[in-house]
Amino acid sequence: MTFWKRFISNRGALLGLGILIAVLLVALLAPLIYPRGPWAMVQRPFLVPFTTDGLPLGTDTLGRDVLAGLVYGARVSLLVGLVSTVMALLIGVPLGALAGFYGKWVDEGAMRFTEFFQTIPNFALAIVLVAILEPSLTSITIAIAIVSWPPVARLVRAEVMSVTRREYVDAARLAGLSNMHILIRQVLPNTVSPIIVMASLMVATAILLESSLSFLGLGDPNIMSWGFQIGAARTVIRSAWWLSFFPGAAIVLTVLALNLIGEGLNDALNPHLSRKGRS
Amino acid sequence: MAIAGAILSRLLKAAITLLAIAILNFFLIHAAPGDPATVLAGEAGAADPQMIADLKARFGLDQPFYVQLLQYVGNIMTLDLGYSFRQGQPVLDLILERLPATLILTLTAFWISLLAGVALGVAASARVGKFTDSLITGTALLFYATPLYWAALMAVLVFSVQLGWLPGFGYETVGSGYAGLTRIWDILLHLILPALTLGLFFMAVYMRMTRASMLEVGQQDFVKTARAKGLAPSIIRRRHILRNALLPVVTLAGLQAGQLVGGAVLTETVFAWPGIGRLMFESLAARDYNTILGVFLVSAAMVIVFNIITDLVYRLIDPRIGQKA
Numbered sequence: 001m002t003f004w005k006r007f008i009s010n011r012g013a014l015l016g017l018g019i020l021i022a023v024l025l026v027a028l029l030a031p032l033i034y035p036r037g038p039w040a041m042v043q044r045p046f047l048v049p050f051t052t053d054g055l056p057l058g059t060d061t062l063g064r065d066v067l068a069g070l071v072y073g074a075r076v077s078l079l080v081g082l083v084s085t086v087m088a089l090l091i092g093v094p095l096g097a098l099a100g101f102y103g104k105w106v107d108e109g110a111m112r113f114t115e116f117f118q119t120i121p122n123f124a125l126a127i128v129l130v131a132i133l134e135p136s137l138t139s140i141t142i143a144i145a146i147v148s149w150p151p152v153a154r155l156v157r158a159e160v161m162s163v164t165r166r167e168y169v170d171a172a173r174l175a176g177l178s179n180m181h182i183l184i185r186q187v188l189p190n191t192v193s194p195i196i197v198m199a200s201l202m203v204a205t206a207i208l209l210e211s212s213l214s215f216l217g218l219g220d221p222n223i224m225s226w227g228f229q230i231g232a233a234r235t236v237i238r239s240a241w242w243l244s245f246f247p248g249a250a251i252v253l254t255v256l257a258l259n260l261i262g263e264g265l266n267d268a269l270n271p272h273l274s275r276k277g278r279s
Numbered sequence: 280m281a282i283a284g285a286i287l288s289r290l291l292k293a294a295i296t297l298l299a300i301a302i303l304n305f306f307l308i309h310a311a312p313g314d315p316a317t318v319l320a321g322e323a324g325a326a327d328p329q330m331i332a333d334l335k336a337r338f339g340l341d342q343p344f345y346v347q348l349l350q351y352v353g354n355i356m357t358l359d360l361g362y363s364f365r366q367g368q369p370v371l372d373l374i375l376e377r378l379p380a381t382l383i384l385t386l387t388a389f390w391i392s393l394l395a396g397v398a399l400g401v402a403a404s405a406r407v408g409k410f411t412d413s414l415i416t417g418t419a420l421l422f423y424a425t426p427l428y429w430a431a432l433m434a435v436l437v438f439s440v441q442l443g444w445l446p447g448f449g450y451e452t453v454g455s456g457y458a459g460l461t462r463i464w465d466i467l468l469h470l471i472l473p474a475l476t477l478g479l480f481f482m483a484v485y486m487r488m489t490r491a492s493m494l495e496v497g498q499q500d501f502v503k504t505a506r507a508k509g510l511a512p513s514i515i516r517r518r519h520i521l522r523n524a525l526l527p528v529v530t531l532a533g534l535q536a537g538q539l540v541g542g543a544v545l546t547e548t549v550f551a552w553p554g555i556g557r558l559m560f561e562s563l564a565a566r567d568y569n570t571i572l573g574v575f576l577v578s579a580a581m582v583i584v585f586n587i588i589t590d591l592v593y594r595l596i597d598p599r600i601g602q603k604a
Contacts, residue, residue, distance in 0.1 A: 124559075127544065
């Protein structure tokens, strides 16, 4: 079976892919659906959902359309999730690859550095970074990348170590290829599939982190996000449940979709493991 | 002897890590936009010039960079975490005052999530592929995708606002005048929702790990031997598989305990739980960087302590660990 056939035979993964594509489309088309943007005050505040035409999810404390906020919030979540994951890969992959390939003091140094970052509580470090660098889309993305790279480095290091011991790498050395050439062209391509799986799960974690930061009021003040919506509605939870319920449900759906995709990728890329227990 | 050596080397490592975090904090203060003195005063742009000048002298900000670094790190190593001008108290006092509440919350959440996670993982692995398994793994997948603070808010909405079963706010009933056992009972009632919602995500993590680990160990040869001897499946599961399957779960639990401390910021914010997480949240709005960095340092220290304890527990469960080193 090909990779794609294995992937789409997994119902969970297919469901996840469907949800993710829907969220992506909504995010891309947001300016077309709501040309007035998410901040426009369209009606009186605290309109209950499903009671007013054109405002299916009601309005918030300032009379803004909750659904418009949700639609624009999808853009931030996906953008921050993707960009911060790419940045974390750009830190973690080279570091882990060098540590695993060269071993000895390079490995020792790189792993001590990684361990240090793993000891620091992730979320607390992200809060400190965003608070000090001033909340903005850039600082949030950078902070999430800084707290997410260590597991990548560890994974890549372990993979590179095991691949480097194989015979074809010895053959490449005998053929006189340079270390860099062997690492980049012969070793790293064979570590790609676990990295892909991890990356898809990292996007999910990054979305959770972004929403948590925005919930605490550390979001970019000019950009509507799901976490911000929930944070702004926190104090009125007793009177206006829908203000926090719908953005939260959007987060759960998106993160769930990404996790399902990650598991599906894992099963499809490592078919010999898929019948065993998944962790 | 081996254990004493291990503790010593762990303590040394812990000291180095804390030192590195102190240095990191120092650089963060200097990375913040604006003058470090105003950053420390938490008064970006609005401070009285005389106070800023005093601060500069007091923190030696007119000294060369490396002197400042040494002085800052020296202060932290002597437990001087600076002064919170917003709250009018030394940061260390603020933190110590609120640390017990956070410890109660995180430790309760940790035990709930670990025990429930392992129990559910064992249950799922015993009926792998059946309905119970799908139900447990499905629920875990859902908890895994739920933001901590949202779970907390929804729990308040359902159990506190709608049903009125449990208090959804604070540490104890204010002005109740409860004492002794009634007071402890009152605090316990207040603890249920925060601890459960903080533990949900980690319960999902431990459940998935336990299930996978049980299935993996269950395929090893010594289990086949036990089965061939005719032992009852429940005994094999408890005495043979579970004991070996717990090892990776304990390792993971030690690592995750740190995330629990970070998550407490969110839970404490929602439930107005008077711990260091709530303190951090309040300091964010006030831009009280000194307190923010202090809480950060203390939570990192908590993680290190958690990790050392896990390491010791690990040695108790598996005596082979100590002999390897």
